[in-house]
Amino acid sequence: MKKKKKGFMSSYWNSDKTKTEYDKEKAAKERQERLERIRAKTRKKKEKEAKVVKEVKGEGEDESAEALSKKLGYDVLEDVSTVDREAGVGKRALSKEEIEAKKKKAKENKEKLSSRDLLKQKIRDLEEQISNTKYNKKTQHAIGLMKAQLASLKEKLASGGSKKGGVDEGYAVKKSGDATVVLLGFPSTGKSTLLNNMTNANSRIGGYAFTTLTVIPGVLEYKQAKIQILDVPGIVEGAARGTGRGKEVLQVIRTADLIVMLVDAFKPLQKKLLEKEVYETNIRLNRKKPDVKITKTSKDGVRVGRTVKTPELDDETIKGILNQFRIINANVLVRDVVNADEFIDVVEGNKVYIPALTIVNKIDLLNDEQRKKLKDYLKPDLCISADKEEGIDKLKELIFKKLSFIRLYLKEIDKKADMEEPLIMKEGNTLKDLCLKLHKDFVEKFKFARIWGKSVKFDGQKVLKLDHELKDRDVIELHMS
Numbered sequence: 001m002k003k004k005k006k007g008f009m010s011s012y013w014n015s016d017k018t019k020t021e022y023d024k025e026k027a028a029k030e031r032q033e034r035l036e037r038i039r040a041k042t043r044k045k046k047e048k049e050a051k052v053v054k055e056v057k058g059e060g061e062d063e064s065a066e067a068l069s070k071k072l073g074y075d076v077l078e079d080v081s082t083v084d085r086e087a088g089v090g091k092r093a094l095s096k097e098e099i100e101a102k103k104k105k106a107k108e109n110k111e112k113l114s115s116r117d118l119l120k121q122k123i124r125d126l127e128e129q130i131s132n133t134k135y136n137k138k139t140q141h142a143i144g145l146m147k148a149q150l151a152s153l154k155e156k157l158a159s160g161g162s163k164k165g166g167v168d169e170g171y172a173v174k175k176s177g178d179a180t181v182v183l184l185g186f187p188s189t190g191k192s193t194l195l196n197n198m199t200n201a202n203s204r205i206g207g208y209a210f211t212t213l214t215v216i217p218g219v220l221e222y223k224q225a226k227i228q229i230l231d232v233p234g235i236v237e238g239a240a241r242g243t244g245r246g247k248e249v250l251q252v253i254r255t256a257d258l259i260v261m262l263v264d265a266f267k268p269l270q271k272k273l274l275e276k277e278v279y280e281t282n283i284r285l286n287r288k289k290p291d292v293k294i295t296k297t298s299k300d301g302v303r304v305g306r307t308v309k310t311p312e313l314d315d316e317t318i319k320g321i322l323n324q325f326r327i328i329n330a331n332v333l334v335r336d337v338v339n340a341d342e343f344i345d346v347v348e349g350n351k352v353y354i355p356a357l358t359i360v361n362k363i364d365l366l367n368d369e370q371r372k373k374l375k376d377y378l379k380p381d382l383c384i385s386a387d388k389e390e391g392i393d394k395l396k397e398l399i400f401k402k403l404s405f406i407r408l409y410l411k412e413i414d415k416k417a418d419m420e421e422p423l424i425m426k427e428g429n430t431l432k433d434l435c436l437k438l439h440k441d442f443v444e445k446f447k448f449a450r451i452w453g454k455s456v457k458f459d460g461q462k463v464l465k466l467d468h469e470l471k472d473r474d475v476i477e478l479h480m481s
């Protein structure tokens with residue numbers, strides 16, 4: 001009994017303080033310890049955040065929102081949409097059974113490191129290794145191989161995940177018009193406001209995140225082209241990995257002819273974050289598909305032919321990367337200056353190459369000086385105010401240009417051309433493309449065409465070749481057999 005008492009209050013017993021003094025001191029000490037724990041936790045959280053921002057912004061810059069605010073001369077409210085993320089937005093409420101099932105699953109997962117976890121760990125390790133390796137001529141080869149290994153691991157992880165469902169559901173959108181443009185952005189950046197201003201649509205607008213929950217289409221008629229514009233739910237950080245409805249939204253974007261990325265003027269870092277999410281969904285923005293052909297063969301190993309030098313990718317690395325993807329025999333023809341990343345993209349073959357515009361919205365809230373600083377910092381294609389309808393006409397023109405439309409006017413023999421209803425096609429399209437668009441038999445029946453316009457040397461020129469490239473506002477008279 002005595003022993004227990006002594007053990008319990010031994011410190012008090014042994015000290016010459018009164019009990020009240022002792023209790024006070026003890027409480028203060030505990031308070032201090034609690035504070036330390038909270039501080040350590042906050043420090044850790046901050047370090048983690050700083051790491052994310054660093055990843056997004058790259059090395060060498062002061063990444064904090066505070067520093068950015070100073071640079072731009074106004075408050076940058078948040079680096080990323082913290083509020084939106086914390087709200088757990090975009091997730092549908094789960095039923096009791098689903099919650100139970102989730103809990104069970106989580107427990108199981110915790111108990112044993114699943115193969116998926118191992119895969120994820122490997123990916124993390126490899127990413128760390130790559131980022132820790134300084135890029136130079138000597139390390140180029142090794143980095144190329146590590147990147148190939150990383151890509152194949154990620155592919156493995158992604159294909160494993162799709163079995164669980166939910167990935168390939170997507171939103172059903174019927175494409176219509178001459179082209180489809182998707183408005184991409186974090187929640188509340190003004191996508192719906194912009195859609196309503198540019199088109200006949202009426203998408204709900206709200207001062208809260210995730211007002212739009214599905215795909216809302218609208219049609220923009222501009223210079224006789226009918227452009228379908230899709231307003232989609234906002235995405236959040238981690239969308240490519242499935243946060244919110246991110247995967248479904250990004251899936252819609254893969255089929256777009258143009259992506260308009262809308263960035264909130266008060267959250268400039270959204271630009272890099274959006275680009276990152278898009279990149280992780282295997283979309284490459286504003287880049288043309290590299291001209292690299294890989295033809296698998298049955299023997300003789302990997303043979304590389306090239307019409308250009310690729311300083312960042314030697315033949316050995318090409319072979320190493322292909323081996324990583326279990327391609328031992330192949331003929332490779334390189335006709336573009338590519339690096340390891342771009343070459344891996346070709347090997348994987350699941351990338352789409354889409355043009356994009358970066359548009360900053362809510363510019364009405366900034367003064368002239370702030371606007372200038374923001375433009376210098378972000379270098380967007382255009383700054384607008386969807387709400388105050390500032391810059392909307394410029395945006396329409398930019399979209400039209402970026403879609404590289406050409407207008408073609410068809411003419412019947414001995415009649416005037418119909419200048420009211422052009423046929424909308426794309427830069428680089430040929431007479432063959434035109435024939436294919438009109439009727440499947442036209443290519444075979446084609447004899448020649450008479451053309452008036454920029455694609456020919458003189459008006460009414462007779463053109464016999466189907467691969468003749470057409471130009472904007474050409475007038476064409478088709479002669480068939």
Ligand SMILES: Nc1nc2c(ncn2[C@@H]2O[C@H](COP(=O)(O)OP(=O)(O)OP(=O)(O)O)[C@@H](O)[C@H]2O)c(=O)[nH]1
Pocket residue numbers: 185186187188189190191192193194204205206207208209210211212213232233234235361362363364365384385386387388
């Ligand atoms: N000041 C200002 N506010 C704007 C502008 N554009 C949109 N807003 C406001 O921003 C809020 C969000 O607008 P929405 O158009 O609903 O944004 P969203 O991107 O469609 O949002 P989600 O559907 O949640 O992804 C609304 O309160 C709008 O009135 C703008 O140019 N200037």
Ligand SMILES: [Mg+2]
Pocket residue numbers: 191192193203204205211212231232233234
């Ligand atoms: Mg919306």
